[in-house]
Amino acid sequence: xxxDARRVTIxxxxxxxxxxxxxxxxVLNDKPGAKITPATRDRVRAAASALGYRPNALxxxxxxxxxxxxxxxxxxxxxxxxxxxxxxxxxxxxxxxxYLLLIANTGDDLQVEQNTLRVMLEHRVAGVLYSTYFHxxxxxxxxxxxxPHVLANCYxxxxxxxxxxxxxxxxxxxATQLLLDAGHRRIGFINSVEDAPGPSGRLAGYxxxxxxxxLPPDPALVFAAGHDQESGYVxxxxxxxxxxxxxxxxxxxxxxxxxxxxxxxxxGLRVPxxxxxxxxxxxxxxxxxxxxxxxxxxxxxxxxxVRAVQALLGVxxxxxxxVIECPVVLRESVGxxxx
Amino acid sequence: xxxDARRVTIxxxxxxxxxxxxxxxxVLNDKPGAKITPATRDRVRAAASALGYRPNALxxxxxxxxxxxxxxxxxxxxxxxxxxxxxxxxxxxxxxxxYLLLIANTGDDLQVEQNTLRVMLEHRVAGVLYSTYFHxxxxxxxxxxxxPHVLANCYxxxxxxxxxxxxxxxxxxxATQLLLDAGHRRIGFINSVEDAPGPSGRLAGYxxxxxxxxLPPDPALVFAAGHDQESGYVxxxxxxxxxxxxxxxxxxxxxxxxxxxxxxxxxGLRVPxxxxxxxxxxxxxxxxxxxxxxxxxxxxxxxxxVRAVQALLGVxxxxxxxVIECPVVLRESVGxxxx
Numbered sequence: 001x002x003x004d005a006r007r008v009t010i011x012x013x014x015x016x017x018x019x020x021x022x023x024x025x026x027v028l029n030d031k032p033g034a035k036i037t038p039a040t041r042d043r044v045r046a047a048a049s050a051l052g053y054r055p056n057a058l059x060x061x062x063x064x065x066x067x068x069x070x071x072x073x074x075x076x077x078x079x080x081x082x083x084x085x086x087x088x089x090x091x092x093x094x095x096x097x098x099y100l101l102l103i104a105n106t107g108d109d110l111q112v113e114q115n116t117l118r119v120m121l122e123h124r125v126a127g128v129l130y131s132t133y134f135h136x137x138x139x140x141x142x143x144x145x146x147x148p149h150v151l152a153n154c155y156x157x158x159x160x161x162x163x164x165x166x167x168x169x170x171x172x173x174x175a176t177q178l179l180l181d182a183g184h185r186r187i188g189f190i191n192s193v194e195d196a197p198g199p200s201g202r203l204a205g206y207x208x209x210x211x212x213x214x215l216p217p218d219p220a221l222v223f224a225a226g227h228d229q230e231s232g233y234v235x236x237x238x239x240x241x242x243x244x245x246x247x248x249x250x251x252x253x254x255x256x257x258x259x260x261x262x263x264x265x266x267x268g269l270r271v272p273x274x275x276x277x278x279x280x281x282x283x284x285x286x287x288x289x290x291x292x293x294x295x296x297x298x299x300x301x302x303x304x305x306v307r308a309v310q311a312l313l314g315v316x317x318x319x320x321x322x323v324i325e326c327p328v329v330l331r332e333s334v335g336x337x338x339x
Numbered sequence: 340x341x342x343d344a345r346r347v348t349i350x351x352x353x354x355x356x357x358x359x360x361x362x363x364x365x366v367l368n369d370k371p372g373a374k375i376t377p378a379t380r381d382r383v384r385a386a387a388s389a390l391g392y393r394p395n396a397l398x399x400x401x402x403x404x405x406x407x408x409x410x411x412x413x414x415x416x417x418x419x420x421x422x423x424x425x426x427x428x429x430x431x432x433x434x435x436x437x438y439l440l441l442i443a444n445t446g447d448d449l450q451v452e453q454n455t456l457r458v459m460l461e462h463r464v465a466g467v468l469y470s471t472y473f474h475x476x477x478x479x480x481x482x483x484x485x486x487p488h489v490l491a492n493c494y495x496x497x498x499x500x501x502x503x504x505x506x507x508x509x510x511x512x513x514a515t516q517l518l519l520d521a522g523h524r525r526i527g528f529i530n531s532v533e534d535a536p537g538p539s540g541r542l543a544g545y546x547x548x549x550x551x552x553x554l555p556p557d558p559a560l561v562f563a564a565g566h567d568q569e570s571g572y573v574x575x576x577x578x579x580x581x582x583x584x585x586x587x588x589x590x591x592x593x594x595x596x597x598x599x600x601x602x603x604x605x606x607g608l609r610v611p612x613x614x615x616x617x618x619x620x621x622x623x624x625x626x627x628x629x630x631x632x633x634x635x636x637x638x639x640x641x642x643x644x645v646r647a648v649q650a651l652l653g654v655x656x657x658x659x660x661x662v663i664e665c666p667v668v669l670r671e672s673v674g675x676x677x678x
Binding site for chain 1: 346395397398416417423427430443444457460462485569594601622624628630641
């Protein structure tokens with residue numbers, strides 16, 4: 001069966017309501033100026049509802065020269081749950097303003113990215129969110145210049161280009177402060193080595209908190225490797241073999257903390273009684289379920305998605321660089337203050 | 340600056356190419372029957388390219404009575420990486436056929452779901468994928484009857500309704516067979532309690548493999564609780580306190596296996612030397628990074644996304660119920676055969 005054969009048209013609605021097609025059009029599009037009685041309006045709406053008439057949003061988009069779509073270009077949506085959180089935040093805010101998301105995953109492939117943007121522009125998107133699954137600097141594709149756009153969880157070399165990013169420095173400072181507040185004075189940091197705002201920002205925050213506490217920064221307390229469990233495992237071996245080992249560890253992310261837990265357990269050390277641990281990311285499937293559960297600092301991906309849509313639609317304060325706070329999530333791995 | 344002011348129209352292309360608007364339309368829409376020389380066609384295409392002309396996909400959709408959109412309704416896209424994998428598979432296949440995904444997250448809220456479907460229908464989607472983040476039976480919303488649709492990672496009570504689901508029974512059988520092949524005869528199963536095809540299917544597969552090996556199914560070897568780490572931790576306490584404890588564990592999923600690892604470690608048992616472990620899901624952030632890494636059975640979400648689009652577009656063999664194999668992923672937690 002052809003779908004067109006089933007489709008209810010405006011002519012069907014007019015016939016059922018006993019009015020002209022023009023009258024139906026006026027009523028359903030809420031056009032001002034036409035002299036149509038409330039009773040007729042009600043009759044038209046009842047007929048449309050009874051027949052299951054659906055207005056054609058493509059035609060309305062054509063009429064207005066733009067659509068109610070916001071395009072979202074993502075480099076990877078399956079790799080982490082974070083991309084999903086950004087999309088959920090963006091969608092919630094887009095709906096609030098009557099927009100739909102048109103989401104595309106490029107796999108970080110330039111050819112796919114160009115093709116994606118071409119199709120989005122042909123569909124007259126109202127704007128584009130260009131997003132990455134980890135916080136990094138990007139070269140924004142030149143097609144973006146054709147529409148309003150916002151970089152989400154990434155930024156470009158041009159400080160005037162609107163971008164929404166997490167506050168890595170503040171997050172690193174909060175994580176370290178938690179451990180200082182619990183009475184620790186030798187705090188190790190298992191960092192990641194990438195040249196990206198995560199490792200450099202969290203290190204800056206860690207160092208600032210240590211200095212503000214009147215402690216001397218000690219390079220022997222910082223170890224940098226990868227951003228996964230294996231690096232946390234190795235990091236513990238290195239930092240705890242120091243003559244003056246740390247009594248607390250700030251881990252680059254929750255995966256690193258998970259590997260650190262394994263190494264600490266092998267050494268017979270208990271968390272938090274013998275050593276306190278703080279993670280980063282709040283990757284719930286790990287942080288919420290390690291033994292003991294992991295105190296961490298959350299990456300605010302949902303909020304980044306919300307703010308990016310607000311910035312795109314021109315309803316956000318501040319800018320062009322929006323820096324979103326990374327909130328602390330307290331669980332069991334720091335323990336109470338021991339003086 | 341108004342965006343319309345910048346937009347290149349077909350009239351601009353015609354002026355630059357020195358031809359009529361009709362000629363440009365014929366060339367850019369590849370319409371047959373018009374007598375236009377190859378040289379003119381080249382000149383029109385060069386002019387369109389030089390000016391950065393973008394055809395209006397909304398107008399083309401209106402012309403054809405439908406759009407190149409496939410709507411995807413998802414109940415939760417941020418909860419697990421699996422929803423992302425389904426979306427990636429669906430998108431890859433959709434692009435291959437010239438379609439774009441219009442993705443919406445309903446948060447499993449009926450009101451949002453209805454609103455979502457209404458907007459998708461108004462945008463004349465070519466079809467809808469209705470997807471869930473865990474495999475379950477659903478009541479398909481009645482709006483779906485208005486368009487071609489496929490249930491992805493879920494199914495309805497109506498066996499004629501097209502659905503693409505993972506082979507839970509085959510996956511449970513494969514996991515158990517791995518342990519039988521490694522020489523184990525007392526194999527414990529830490530299952531989950533939900534009334535859903537995951538727990539019941541994996542149990543059926545486990546039981547079938549045990550029976551096929553000529554072994555008596557033993558209820559003392561099966562323990563069911565939740566589907567997270569804490570349940571794996573408790574499951575090990577219960578099953579290993581049996582007078583005849585298992586030498587191998589099949590865990591409902593990788594999260595359960597992660598909790599089981601913690602409990603086994605506390606008991607001083609080594610994986611796989613003292614006890615073998617197999618998971619389910621292939622949740623890479625866990626399975627690929629436990630110590631030792633976890634042998635598991637993969638949930639084929641990418642493939643479910645691919646097949647769902649194929650079924651929607653009528654290019655898939657079989658149906659209406661498509662059951663996708665769950666492949667084994669070999670890592671370190673089973674070890675070699677010990678006879």
